[in-house]
Amino acid sequence: MGGSALARYIVRRLLQTIPVVLGVVVLNFLLLQLAPGDLATVLAGEAGGAPKEYIDQLRQRFGQDQPILVQLYNYLRNLLVLDLGYSFRQSAPVLDLLLKRLGPTLLLMGATLLISLLVGVAMGLLAALWVRTWKDNVISVAAIIFYATPLFWIGLMLILVFSIKLDWLPTSGMEDVVAFNEGFARVVDIGRHLVLPTITLSMFYLALYARLMRASMLEQRGLDYVTTARAKGLRERQIITRHVFRNALLPVVTMAGIQFGSLLGGSVVVESVFAWPGLGQLAYQSLFARDFNLLLGIFFLSACLVVIVNLVVDVIYVLLDPRIRIG
Amino acid sequence: METHMQMALRGTSVRTTLRSIVLGAGVAALTSAVAFAQKPGGTLVQITQPEPPNLAPYVSTAGPIGQVTAKVFDGLLEYDFNLKPKPGLAESFAVAADGKTVTFKLRRGVTFHDGKPFTSADVQFTIMEALKKNHPRGISTFKEVTAVETPDETTAIFKLAKPAPYMMMALSGYESPMLPKHVYGAGDIKTHPNANNPIGTGPFKFVEWRRGEFVRLDKNPTYWRAGRPFLDRVVVRFIADASTRAAVLEKGEAHIAGFGAVPYNAVTKLTALPSLEVTTKGYEMMSPVVEMVVNTKKAPFDNHKVRQAISFAVDRKFVIDNVWFGFGKAARGPISSNFEPAGLFGAGMDFSTADRVDRANKLLDEAGFPRKADGVRFEMVHDMTPYGEEWQRFGEVTQQALAQVGIKATLRYEDVPKWLKRIYTDYDFDVTSNFLYNLADPVLGVHRSFHSDRIRKGTVFVNAAQWSSPETDALMDKATVESDSAKRGVLYRELVSKVTEASPVIYVHELTFPTIINKQFKDLIDTPLGIYGNYANAHRQ
Numbered sequence: 001m002g003g004s005a006l007a008r009y010i011v012r013r014l015l016q017t018i019p020v021v022l023g024v025v026v027l028n029f030l031l032l033q034l035a036p037g038d039l040a041t042v043l044a045g046e047a048g049g050a051p052k053e054y055i056d057q058l059r060q061r062f063g064q065d066q067p068i069l070v071q072l073y074n075y076l077r078n079l080l081v082l083d084l085g086y087s088f089r090q091s092a093p094v095l096d097l098l099l100k101r102l103g104p105t106l107l108l109m110g111a112t113l114l115i116s117l118l119v120g121v122a123m124g125l126l127a128a129l130w131v132r133t134w135k136d137n138v139i140s141v142a143a144i145i146f147y148a149t150p151l152f153w154i155g156l157m158l159i160l161v162f163s164i165k166l167d168w169l170p171t172s173g174m175e176d177v178v179a180f181n182e183g184f185a186r187v188v189d190i191g192r193h194l195v196l197p198t199i200t201l202s203m204f205y206l207a208l209y210a211r212l213m214r215a216s217m218l219e220q221r222g223l224d225y226v227t228t229a230r231a232k233g234l235r236e237r238q239i240i241t242r243h244v245f246r247n248a249l250l251p252v253v254t255m256a257g258i259q260f261g262s263l264l265g266g267s268v269v270v271e272s273v274f275a276w277p278g279l280g281q282l283a284y285q286s287l288f289a290r291d292f293n294l295l296l297g298i299f300f301l302s303a304c305l306v307v308i309v310n311l312v313v314d315v316i317y318v319l320l321d322p323r324i325r326i327g
Numbered sequence: 328m329e330t331h332m333q334m335a336l337r338g339t340s341v342r343t344t345l346r347s348i349v350l351g352a353g354v355a356a357l358t359s360a361v362a363f364a365q366k367p368g369g370t371l372v373q374i375t376q377p378e379p380p381n382l383a384p385y386v387s388t389a390g391p392i393g394q395v396t397a398k399v400f401d402g403l404l405e406y407d408f409n410l411k412p413k414p415g416l417a418e419s420f421a422v423a424a425d426g427k428t429v430t431f432k433l434r435r436g437v438t439f440h441d442g443k444p445f446t447s448a449d450v451q452f453t454i455m456e457a458l459k460k461n462h463p464r465g466i467s468t469f470k471e472v473t474a475v476e477t478p479d480e481t482t483a484i485f486k487l488a489k490p491a492p493y494m495m496m497a498l499s500g501y502e503s504p505m506l507p508k509h510v511y512g513a514g515d516i517k518t519h520p521n522a523n524n525p526i527g528t529g530p531f532k533f534v535e536w537r538r539g540e541f542v543r544l545d546k547n548p549t550y551w552r553a554g555r556p557f558l559d560r561v562v563v564r565f566i567a568d569a570s571t572r573a574a575v576l577e578k579g580e581a582h583i584a585g586f587g588a589v590p591y592n593a594v595t596k597l598t599a600l601p602s603l604e605v606t607t608k609g610y611e612m613m614s615p616v617v618e619m620v621v622n623t624k625k626a627p628f629d630n631h632k633v634r635q636a637i638s639f640a641v642d643r644k645f646v647i648d649n650v651w652f653g654f655g656k657a658a659r660g661p662i663s664s665n666f667e668p669a670g671l672f673g674a675g676m677d678f679s680t681a682d683r684v685d686r687a688n689k690l691l692d693e694a695g696f697p698r699k700a701d702g703v704r705f706e707m708v709h710d711m712t713p714y715g716e717e718w719q720r721f722g723e724v725t726q727q728a729l730a731q732v733g734i735k736a737t738l739r740y741e742d743v744p745k746w747l748k749r750i751y752t753d754y755d756f757d758v759t760s761n762f763l764y765n766l767a768d769p770v771l772g773v774h775r776s777f778h779s780d781r782i783r784k785g786t787v788f789v790n791a792a793q794w795s796s797p798e799t800d801a802l803m804d805k806a807t808v809e810s811d812s813a814k815r816g817v818l819y820r821e822l823v824s825k826v827t828e829a830s831p832v833i834y835v836h837e838l839t840f841p842t843i844i845n846k847q848f849k850d851l852i853d854t855p856l857g858i859y860g861n862y863a864n865a866h867r868q
Contacts, residue, residue, distance in 0.1 A: 041752070041787055043387065054463055055785060090538075091381035091522035100538055152568070159574050171574045177541050177562040178370045178580075213743060216460075248428025273568035277539025281567055285377065290744045 006318075010311065017307040024303040025079065025296065029072050032292050036146050038064060039089060039290045062088055075296070084300065085293040089286070094297040097282065104299070105278040107190075110268070111198040116205035117256060123206065124213020124252075125245065131218060139210065147207035155200040155273035161197060169195055172275040198275040201267060205259060209252050216248040242309060246320055253320065258311030259307040331533040333455040347757035362564055365866040370560040371848055373858070374584035382536065383522035384504050385457045385511070388464055390586065393501040395563050397859045399440075400504030400527035402494070403450070406787075409668040409856050410767065412495060412685055416445065416505055416528065417483075426810050428492025433481040436851045437551045439507045440532045440559050441503060447477035452508035454485070457516055468497045468771060492810040493770035500529060500614070501859040530556035530863040541563065550863070554598035557866035573597060576843055583851055585609070587843035587860040591652040591717065604846055607654065607839040609857020610789065614765035614772070617646075619656070619709075619725070620750070622795040623760050627705055628757060633831035637758070638678045639687035640732045641725055647836050651718045654841060658834035662774050663765045665837070665855075669810050671769060673820035675827025675834075681818035687732040696733075704733040710759035711738060713746045722761055749785045762838055763788060771821060774803045776832055794831030 040058040059065055060316050063074070078085060084094035127139040163171040175181065181189045219225070221244055223226050229239045268280035279298055286294040384400065387822040403417040411421075421583040426822060437445040440590055454475050458465030471491040476484040485494075497503055509517055510526050525533050528551065531544035544561045564581055566572045573593040575581045581603060581769040584768045589597065598605045621637070628634060658666065662677035680686065696704040707729075711722040722738045729736045741749065748756050766772030775781045775788065779795035806818040807846075828832070844851055847868050852862040 032560050034542055035744070037742075037748040041747045041785075043389070047494075054466060055787075085516065088518075089380040091383055093519065097538065104539070119573075145684070156568075156570050156574075159571065164574060167578075171578055171580055172566055173564065173580075174572050175542055177372060177543070177564060180543075197339070273571055275564070275566040275568070275571060277537065281539055284567075288742060288744075 006315070010315070013314070017304075017311075020302050020307060021300065022076075025076070025300055026072065028296055028299045029075060029292075030068075032295065033068055033288060039292065040064065041314060042289050043089060048306050059089070071239055073250040079300070084297040087286075087291055087294040089289050089291045090294065094294050097294060098297055100302050101277060101279045101282050103299075104276060105264070105267070105280070107194065107195055108201065108267060108276055108278055111194055111262065112201040112205065112267075113256065113260070115198055116202040116209060117252070119202065120206035120209025121213050121249070121252060123210035124206055127210065127215060128217030128221070128248075131214075131241070136214075140214070143207040143210045145207075146203040147211075149203070151200055151204060151269045152273050153197070154203055155270060158196045158200060159273075172273075174277055193274075197270050197276050200273070201270045203265070205263070208255065208259070211250060212252050212255055216251050219237070220244045220248045223324050247292070249320060250317065260309040261302065264302050264305070278285055352778075353628040363508040365557045365864075366868075367557045367866070368559050369557075369848075369867040370562060371558050371583065371862065372564060372581040372866060373561060373563045374575065374581045374588050375858075376566070376572065376584070376586075377565050378539065379542075381522050382525045382533070382542070383519070384501070384525075385453070385465075385735055386461045386463075386517055386522070387508060393859045394474045394586070395544075396504060396525055396527075397499075397529075397856065398531040398561055398861050399500040399525045399529045399533050399680055400500045400506070400528050401696065401861070402498050402500035402503050402505060403433075404498040406496070406499060406612065406767070406855055408495065409610070410611065410666075410855060412498075412662070415498070415500065417498075420495075422495075422810070424493075426808070427487045427493065429487070429495070431483045431485070432553060433483060435481055437528050438549055439510075439528050440547060441507070441510070443507060443509055443548075444480075445505065446480040446808040447475075447530050448480075448481040449508045450483040451475040451477050452512050453503070453506045454805055457506055457511060458503055458694035461516060462503075464497070464771065466493055469505070480636075490808045493807065494814075495766035496612075497771060499856060499859075500527075500768075500861060501856050519653070531558075531561050531859050534718065541565065552846070552863055555863040556861075556863070561862060569593070576603065576845070580843060582848050583842065583858065584847035586840050587715070588723045588840060590845050591654060591841070594652065594654075594843070596841055602631065602846055604844050605841045606844065606852055607841060609842060609852040609855065609860070610840055611855035612767045613857075613861075615762045615838040616658055616663055616765060617721070617760070617762045617835040617838050618658075618776075619758050619760050619835065620776075620791050621831055621833065622754060622756055623792050623831050625694060625757060627694065628707075630694045631829050632690045633696070635676075635678075635828075635835065636687040636690040636694070636732060637734070638731065638827075638830050638833040639680075639683040639690070640728045640734070641678070641833065641835055642683075642728055643679055643836055645728075646721060646724055649718060650717055650724055651838070654839045655836040656839065658836050660827050661765075661776060661832065662769055662819060662823055663837050665765070666769065670816040671819050673816070673823035676830075678827075678833075684731055691732060691734075699732045702733055703735045706735040706737065707757040709736045710740050710746060710756050712760045712762065713734075713739045713743050714762075715742055718760060725760075736771050743760060747787050750791050751789070752785045753792065754784070754791065756791075759791070761788075770803075770807050774807070777826060779802050791833035794829065796825070796829070799825050799829075817836075 012074050039062060040055050043058060063071060087094050088095060089099060123139050127136045130136045159171050162169045175189050228241060229243055264280060267278055268284050271278045271281045283298045342370055362606060375391045375394045377391055379391055379395055381387060382396055384396040385390050401416045403415050404412045405415045407413055416652040418434050420429060420431045422429050433447060439445060454469055454472060459469040459472060470485040471489045472485055473488050474486040504527060507526055510521055513766045523536055530547055530550045532547045534545050536544040542563045546556055546559050566575060569590045572584060572588055576584060576597060594605060597603050621634050623629055643657040657679055662672055664672050691704055698704055709722055712718040719740060726736045726738060750759050762766055764772050777790055777794055779800050781789040784792050802818050802822040806815050809815045842852060849866055849868055850864045851863050
């Protein structure tokens, strides 16, 4: 397989995503219309009451006096030139708001994905190697406990222990707002703030990956090719690292790709507990304020992210298992 | 100064500019003398919940906005704890005898954060173009203002169609922020680029807003009060989770939080810490009152005896002690007791009598709703205010209280937009709990709940009970234009007794909020606006 075939594949897959993303946008747009109440009443409500003239004035400004299909048409037309509209509640263009949140979101998601995959895969691997010993039991029970504990509770307990009692780490936020560090000190500061949210969010996913990895390892070890490799005279360590491990990793990678979307959702809880300025919180707030322009923008961005990540996963498949062909 | 202001308020025509200049200089000398006594420097971290949607207090009065912008913008006036006006950007003001002309003398040498001077043209623009047209409450506050004349740079003359004494209570930097005309006057003010980059004359300058994290405000070195502010910086943090907010205060990462940012159930634990203290001062210009609005257009609630019975059934003391952890005071009518010093408070019918349950039962019998075989007279739905857990507890407590008098209440909890639509647009409810602010004057906060001209479908937080009477309308109309506070007091006492008699709204209690303060900092809450103040006098211990 040459590099050009891969490039062609990626371009084709990207083209295929366009109707998918558009479909998501249209569906979201129509679904949101079903929610009762609108941004104008919320804004007036936040204001502690406002005259009717004010509310009518708002509706007209938001274009809500237009029929729904006209609103949809306008939205799609603007979307084609990446104009995601204006958030009247936040008094800022939607794209600006999203881009500012994207960095912290990707940082938290990336760190979580990395930690949960590394630790999860390692735990699964060890559990499989030590299968049916007490060590396997300890790992499996730990994984179940991580999986079953609510994220917000883990988060609060970590704050209580590591921040308040031990005073090792900051409670929340992304950086120290009294010091306002710069340069390398700022990187270290953000890193320190990242520790607790990443651990919290990773707990859930690493448990999942550990369970999956263990099962997958055990399944692969019983297959014929392992017997063949053993007959060929390979040592057990080589069999595990070169053959079994690589094959066992495939389902975990698939799962990680699918989970990426839900990682956005799971982070709403973690973001609010740790006051992390990510997209999840923004989505949550804008839903309750009926700030549909902003909400649609977030949906659009997450749809794009999920599609891209799944493409990356497909490419990783090829690298992990040369037998899988693209085309 | 005080007497000058009071005389002005009573409507005596006082136009002694000379005197106010002298007095103004005296105040300046006094403040700079005090300045040396306080330790300068330090960063104060405030928690505001939720995050403000924008920083444009001239188009939106969403609660959290003012907690940030009141530090950036000044108003023409400030107020003391008795709700008496004090000089702000205006050194003095005088109300003409007919109440239709108000003349403000502005402070000289005040500059905006961008270095441009503050003049009467900015006042003219702020009132006529910004607030009167766009501010959700300003539309009514400045309704009577027909023009703002600017004979010179330091004089602004408000011309009114009718006297509007209540307007004088709405000129703080929180309620009516003075904007620079050269900034906000360019372009459409509703979608102005400076909506999230405010420029004012206040003690702190806006530096940065990182969404989802914080707003940073730095000291304004050219603030017009010499030697102020003492703090170098104010950072306002946004933390969505209530338990985390408590943890942040406990650890000292933030120093002040108010207005429900601290859950009531965490207050006891936090104030047990040696580093923290709690106050309930600083809400006197808000005066939130917990109430139950009754749909008086719907049977059986169209009968005032039924409404009175519901009011008798609610055990106000139990609600305050058990739902709001003791933070509150039983309400005696639509007007908060915070107006007692101003002489506008009145106590209406007493619903907390010892025999209140018997009286409620008797009223319901008289109204023609006897108990049926199962002990129930009629059923109703109670829509709970969708503002959090206390309101659900409040719903449960009233459910039990109503059961005692034979009314079977079902509870309903929806999200804010859906609830607003149900109550204020569709009128599709029996009874809803709610809390409304009295604000700085009854005209601004109280009349809206039961004046006939506030029965407006689709407008939120107005007369959803859809009740009114010609007598009460007349009383309110008179009180609106009456500038003598003693006469207003008489009108309001009559109003309160008539309204509680009819009980279109059941006034449960005056809500007080705990503000948690780190003891390192002093003089944070020094006005009736509390956390909506400007921290010009705040300093480290």
